[in-house]
Amino acid sequence: MANESCDKSKCASCDLDCPSRKSPQDLREPPNKLSSIKHVIGIISGKGGVGKSLVTSLLAVSLQKRGFRVGILDADITGPSIPKMFGLSGQLKGNDDGMFPAMSQTGIGVVSTNLLLEEEDRPLVWRGPVIAGVVKQFWQETIWDQYDYLLVDCPPGTGDVPLTVFQSLPVDGVIIVSSPQSLVSMIISKAANMAQIMHVPVLGLVENMSYVSCPDCGKEIRVFGDSHIEEVAEHFGYDVLARLPIDPKLAALCDAGQIESADCSALDGAAGEIVKITTGVTGASS
Numbered sequence: 452m453a454n455e456s457c458d459k460s461k462c463a464s465c466d467l468d469c470p471s472r473k474s475p476q477d478l479r480e481p482p483n484k485l486s487s488i489k490h491v492i493g494i495i496s497g498k499g500g501v502g503k504s505l506v507t508s509l510l511a512v513s514l515q516k517r518g519f520r521v522g523i524l525d526a527d528i529t530g531p532s533i534p535k536m537f538g539l540s541g542q543l544k545g546n547d548d549g550m551f552p553a554m555s556q557t558g559i560g561v562v563s564t565n566l567l568l569e570e571e572d573r574p575l576v577w578r579g580p581v582i583a584g585v586v587k588q589f590w591q592e593t594i595w596d597q598y599d600y601l602l603v604d605c606p607p608g609t610g611d612v613p614l615t616v617f618q619s620l621p622v623d624g625v626i627i628v629s630s631p632q633s634l635v636s637m638i639i640s641k642a643a644n645m646a647q648i649m650h651v652p653v654l655g656l657v658e659n660m661s662y663v664s665c666p667d668c669g670k671e672i673r674v675f676g677d678s679h680i681e682e683v684a685e686h687f688g689y690d691v692l693a694r695l696p697i698d699p700k701l702a703a704l705c706d707a708g709q710i711e712s713a714d715c716s717a718l719d720g721a722a723g724e725i726v727k728i729t730t731g732v733t734g735a736s737s
């Protein structure tokens with residue numbers, strides 16, 4: 452039974468299952484009238500600096516190599532790193548119908564606040580609701596023309612922006628990115644619990660910076676100690692989709708804006724899982 456005193460505007464953050472519950476999907480916003488997007492995948496992390504944007508970029512490259520048309524909505528409004536990884540700069544163009552994503556060398560569409568600013572090192576000193584509003588605008592005002600996958604790179608944590616993404620966009624599922632420190636288990640749990648409260652399926656976990664391969668003998672050196680990802684995955688019933696090593700070549704490619712030249716095979720399993728879950732088949736779109 453619904454609680455008499457319940458405030459129905461809070462349904463999205465309440466985990467009671469009552470008849471008057473409003474689905475979070477009721478708050479979905481329509482995309483631009485000229486957009487056509489088959490699937491929206493969120494990339495989230497409980498904390499910053501775990502390499503979430505790198506994982507988003509490599510997933511985009513991997514999906515694109517399978518023949519899908521892929522876009523990235525950089526929802527990390529105050530710390531956008533996607534344009535730099537793809538070597539994109541300058542300002543987005545638009546017309547009366549909306550704005551167009553910037554195109555990477557291989558044709559991945561990107562929208563980011565860093566592609567709106569005249570000076571890319573200027574900080575955006577905006578409060579949460581304004582930032583969340585920008586994410587909605589990126590969804591509603593961008594012309595995402597014929598995209599198979601839109602990857603949404605969410606800022607770390609469980610604040611306004613991931614909440615807005617989960618409520619306003621038709622998210623098919625999320626991938627949680629983490630690194631191996633033990634405190635991460637608690638932090639992954641926060642992200643996972645948020646997804647559960649919002650009724651968004653978790654497609655699986657990706658552990659970044661899992662180890663370093665010794666250049667001489669190939670032995671895995673666990674810089675951050677032993678991983679706890681399998682335990683967390685088992686606890687929640689999720690799959691570990693990938694474990695990425697710390698690789699100086701990857702860092703150099705990010706810095707050079709050449710992420711599309713990176714070997715993204717470590718994320719092929721994760722990309723395959725996205726395809727399987729969203730289309731029921733593994734392979735390129737028709």
Ligand code: ADP
Nearest residue numbers: 500501502503504505532696697698701702705
């Ligand atoms: P987040 O989005 O979680 O804040 P980023 O993806 O922006 O983190 O990564 C931060 C920096 O760390 C990037 O400049 C990237 O080059 C580097 N980095 C992340 N993961 C790796 C890795 N596996 N190997 C080498 N460098 C990495």
